[in-house]
Amino acid sequence: xxxxxxxxxxxxxxxxxxxxxxxxxxxxxxxxxxxxxxxxxxxxxxxxxxxxxxxxxxxxxxxxxxxxxxxxxxxxxxxxxxxxxxxxxxxxxxxxxxxxxxxxxxxxxxxxxxxxxxxxxxxxxxxxxxxxxxxxxxxxxxxxxxxxxxxxxxxxxxxxxxxxxxxxxxxxxxxxxxxxxxxxxxxxxxxxxxxxxxxxxxxxxxxxxxxxxxxxxxxxxxxxxxxxxxxxxxxxxxxxxxxxxxxxxxxxxxxxxxxxxxxxxxxxxxxxxxxxxxxxxxxxxxxxxxxxxxxxxxxxxxxxxx
Amino acid sequence: xxxxxxxxxxxxxxxxxxxxxxxxxxxxxxxxxxxxxxxxxxxxxxxxxxxxxxxxxxxxxxxxxxxxxxxxxxxxxxxxxxxxxxxxxxxxxxxxxxxxxxxxxxxxxxxxxxxxxxxxxxxxxxxxxxxxxxxxxxxxxxxxxxxxxxxxxxxxxxxxxxxxxxxxxxxxxxxxxxxxxxxxxxxxxxxxxxxxxxxxxxxxxxxxxxxxxxxxxxxxxxxxxxxxxxxxxxxxxxxxxxxxxxxxxxxxxxxxxxxxxxxxxxxxxxxxxxxxxxxxxxxxxxxxxxxxxxxxxxxxxxxxxx
Numbered sequence: 157x158x159x160x161x162x163x164x165x166x167x168x169x170x171x172x173x174x175x176x177x178x179x180x181x182x183x184x185x186x187x188x189x190x191x192x193x194x195x196x197x198x199x200x201x202x203x204x205x206x207x208x209x210x211x212x213x214x215x216x217x218x219x220x221x222x223x224x225x226x227x228x229x230x231x232x233x234x235x236x237x238x239x240x241x242x243x244x245x246x247x248x249x250x251x252x253x254x255x256x257x258x259x260x261x262x263x264x265x266x267x268x269x270x271x272x273x274x275x276x277x278x279x280x281x282x283x284x285x286x287x288x289x290x291x292x293x294x295x296x297x298x299x300x301x302x303x304x305x306x307x308x309x310x311x312x313x314x315x316x317x318x319x320x321x322x323x324x325x326x327x328x329x330x331x332x333x334x335x336x337x338x339x340x341x342x343x344x345x346x347x348x349x350x351x352x353x354x355x356x357x358x359x360x361x362x363x364x365x366x367x368x369x370x371x372x373x374x375x376x377x378x379x380x381x382x383x384x385x386x387x388x389x390x391x392x393x394x395x396x397x398x399x400x401x402x403x404x405x406x407x408x409x410x411x412x413x414x415x416x417x418x419x420x421x422x423x424x425x426x427x428x429x430x431x432x433x434x435x436x437x438x439x440x441x442x443x444x445x446x447x448x449x450x451x452x453x454x455x456x457x458x459x460x461x462x
Numbered sequence: 463x464x465x466x467x468x469x470x471x472x473x474x475x476x477x478x479x480x481x482x483x484x485x486x487x488x489x490x491x492x493x494x495x496x497x498x499x500x501x502x503x504x505x506x507x508x509x510x511x512x513x514x515x516x517x518x519x520x521x522x523x524x525x526x527x528x529x530x531x532x533x534x535x536x537x538x539x540x541x542x543x544x545x546x547x548x549x550x551x552x553x554x555x556x557x558x559x560x561x562x563x564x565x566x567x568x569x570x571x572x573x574x575x576x577x578x579x580x581x582x583x584x585x586x587x588x589x590x591x592x593x594x595x596x597x598x599x600x601x602x603x604x605x606x607x608x609x610x611x612x613x614x615x616x617x618x619x620x621x622x623x624x625x626x627x628x629x630x631x632x633x634x635x636x637x638x639x640x641x642x643x644x645x646x647x648x649x650x651x652x653x654x655x656x657x658x659x660x661x662x663x664x665x666x667x668x669x670x671x672x673x674x675x676x677x678x679x680x681x682x683x684x685x686x687x688x689x690x691x692x693x694x695x696x697x698x699x700x701x702x703x704x705x706x707x708x709x710x711x712x713x714x715x716x717x718x719x720x721x722x723x724x725x726x727x728x729x730x731x732x733x734x735x736x737x738x739x740x741x742x743x744x745x746x747x748x749x750x751x752x753x754x755x756x757x758x759x760x761x762x763x764x765x766x767x768x
Binding site: 183184187188189191197198199201203206210211212234235238246247248249280281282284285286290296297299306307368384 | 489490493494495496497498499500501502503504505506507508509510511512513514516517518540541543544546550553554555556585586587588590591592593594596598600601602603605610612613673675690
């Protein structure tokens with residue numbers, strides 16, 4: 157099939173668009189000046205991320221399909237973290253003309269499949285030439301009549317709970333960095349996160365007072381809730397899920413590793429959360445995030461459970 | 463103030479966000495997992511573009527304020543070209559850590575001011591490190607209850623009309639490429655297009671059957687309407703506005719130059735267009751775009767008015 161330089165801009169757009177099945181929330185998809193996306197709530201949730209080769213992904217560590225799924229997942233998770241239902245993705249794709257056209261097609265297959273997993277579809281985008289591969293992903297979503305689940309509503313007395321994997325992607329990245337090839341489960345988690353998209357609706361149904369997705373690490377991200385809500389969050393490290401597969405650095409990965417896109421939030425004290433949610437702490441008066449009653453150590457969390 | 467590497471990611475975000483006044487269509491702006499933007503129509507118009515340094519702008523030819531205005535303008539114009547009212551912009555900004563922080567601030571001043579000119583505001587975004595400066599701009603808009611003005615509604619017998627400047631940006635780029643510094647009006651047009659944002663509402667009010675913004679050149683862009691509508695478009699070159707300032711290549715620039723973001727569309731034969739619109743042709747049975755009854759010459763339009 158050749159390179160995207162051989163195929164040309166319009167040829168590439170035609171090939172990629174063919175791989176993007178229209179979704180029910182996209183009355184007008186690619187091909188005009190702009191797309192039209194359903195926003196039945198009367199408001200639209202919108203978020204954007206830039207992903208740059210070498211910083212956010214490596215082509216020698218991840219294939220195009222997984223890069224596409226991950227790029228979509230991290231934006232769709234941001235929409236879900238607002239308590240919204242993802243509706244559509246817009247994708248800007250910059251790449252050198254020497255890029256294999258089939259590589260680009262597999263990337264878009266990954267974007268499309270991750271959208272489908274979240275109930276959304278790719279509504280439009282842009283393709284340009286550039287020295288580096290860069291992806292610009294915008295995700296849109298619908299609040300369905302509810303208030304957005306922000307970071308600012310946590311109240312002293314609330315419980316803090318998490319849904320989804322923690323530390324797996326970070327442990328997988330550490331393995332790849334060390335030149336190791338297993339456990340395969342962890343490397344797969346780095347390559348392709350699996351955000352539990354149902355978490356947004358569940359959090360809303362159980363009265364969540366704040367919600368976010370864990371992209372930079374549990375402690376750092378809960379710090380955003382603590383700051384925005386004007387509260388302290390106390391984590392009980394013994395309650396944090398740390399499966400054996402995470403290895404000897406498991407707790408550190410679970411507390412500081414990002415990119416699994418688990419969801420973490422605060423709930424009223426009497427919330428009866430489903431078993432998929434794990435209570436890991438409480439909200440208190442004060443500021444910052446404490447683990448087992450202590451402030452974050454400058455040197456990291458390595459020895460917290462010793 | 464130093465570089466954006468000195469300021470750091472969160473420091474830079476704080477500095478930039480301070481320069482982005484919240485707009486009336488953005489109930490929740492930067493600072494959470496996602497923004498919330500008003501979409502009173504129940505649908506949202508959405509478009510995205512990637513702009514890469516060296517391809518879409520040059521820092522030695524344009525200052526950061528103009529680069530910001532132009533990046534916003536080209537996306538806001540796409541929203542207007544759907545007959546929608548711009549509501550919000552999301553901006554992804556990738557730059558090397560050595561980039562001057564004040565340069566970034568001026569860029570965002572330009573983004574904010576162009577948004578204001580179109581009735582929108584910057585609702586959110588992303589800041590990342592990268593080897594090249596790249597801007598990813600997504601614009602959102604509201605249809606206000608009307609049908610989107612697509613490219614596919616032109617009918618034989620319609621008149622073709624344009625609102626806004628043609629060829630000015632291309633002529634300005636040619637001057638800069640040749641190392642010339644004037645006419646200043648043309649160089650300014652290359653640096654900062656001024657899309658007549660009112661054109662979308664006017665086109666709708668006068669029953670436009672198709673509309674787009676001229677980003678790649680009048681003939682090429684009208685070709686998209688011809689293809690999507692299954693019609694031929696006949697341009698009368700004597701009716702195309704070519705002011706003297708465009709110089710000896712004026713007609714070529716007006717027919718093939720992009721980036722002024724004029725608006726071109728088709729209207730019912732009896733449409734009574736305001737004086738700001740210029741009738742330049744008609745829609746006929748057939749395919750493609752003809753100028754003065756001829757197909758586009760392979761060598762370009764240089765000698766069309768000789």
